[in-house]
Amino acid sequence: MGSESDMERILFSESDIAKRVSDLAAEISADLSSGADGVVFVGVATGAFLFIADLVRRIHAPITIDFIRAESYGSGTESCGEVRISCDLKVDVTGKHVVLVEDIVDTGKTLSHLISYLKKKGVSSVSVCALLDKPSRRKVEVKLVGSGKFYSGFECPDYFVVGYGMDYAELYRNLPYVGILKSEMYTK
Ligand code: 5GP
Numbered sequence: 588m589g590s591e592s593d594m595e596r597i598l599f600s601e602s603d604i605a606k607r608v609s610d611l612a613a614e615i616s617a618d619l620s621s622g623a624d625g626v627v628f629v630g631v632a633t634g635a636f637l638f639i640a641d642l643v644r645r646i647h648a649p650i651t652i653d654f655i656r657a658e659s660y661g662s663g664t665e666s667c668g669e670v671r672i673s674c675d676l677k678v679d680v681t682g683k684h685v686v687l688v689e690d691i692v693d694t695g696k697t698l699s700h701l702i703s704y705l706k707k708k709g710v711s712s713v714s715v716c717a718l719l720d721k722p723s724r725r726k727v728e729v730k731l732v733g734s735g736k737f738y739s740g741f742e743c744p745d746y747f748v749v750g751y752g753m754d755y756a757e758l759y760r761n762l763p764y765v766g767i768l769k770s771e772m773y774t775k
């Protein structure tokens with residue numbers, strides 16, 4: 588349990604991810620250099636921890652980094668819909684440009700909740716940088732704030748995926764690639 592033999596197949600390899608993260612960092616850096624200061628990268632814990640670590644080390648600008656924790660999933664593979672912020676920011680984001688870094692956007696409920704939460708805190712803008720996007724599963728439109736942009740790493744087919752930060756029952760987060768979990772791993 589927790590290893591490569593639990594995968595149906597690998598969807599994005601370690602080198603696929605490294606290349607895409609580097610391109611995303613270049614794109615974001617170019618946008619940052621066009622004026623914005625006071626940029627805060629906010630990782631959505633725990634799933635975004637590897638992604639944000641790899642992303643920010645390629646951003647050559649004075650940024651701050653923080654984490655926020657939102658709970659919506661139990662230990663299954665389907666969201667329960669309710670989103671709750673269970674660990675708040677340390678950094679004051681009032682008047683700041685926030686880049687919300689997320690592992691995957693599925694129904695969009697988690698991100699929408701986080702964005703309205705940040706908006707209430709008086710941020711100047713909210714961008715989203717998601718490693719994976721499952722647009723076919725979207726239930727709510729993700730509305731950015733101010734000059735915010737949506738950056739997405741890869742479009743993800745409608746499978747339950749794990750690795751590179753993403754878990755099933757808190758396992759598989761340390762895998763360096765994104766893979767499709769064998770369905771017998773969560774149906775037995
Ligand atoms: P949403 O609120 O957009 O439905 O779901 C967002 C959260 O659900 C993601 O941040 C992620 O934690 C979790 N999630 C959605 N799809 C997957 C998936 O295929 N695999 C894993 N491990 N988590 C997922």
Ligand code: MG
Binds near residue numbers: 631632634635689691
């Ligand atoms: Mg997440």
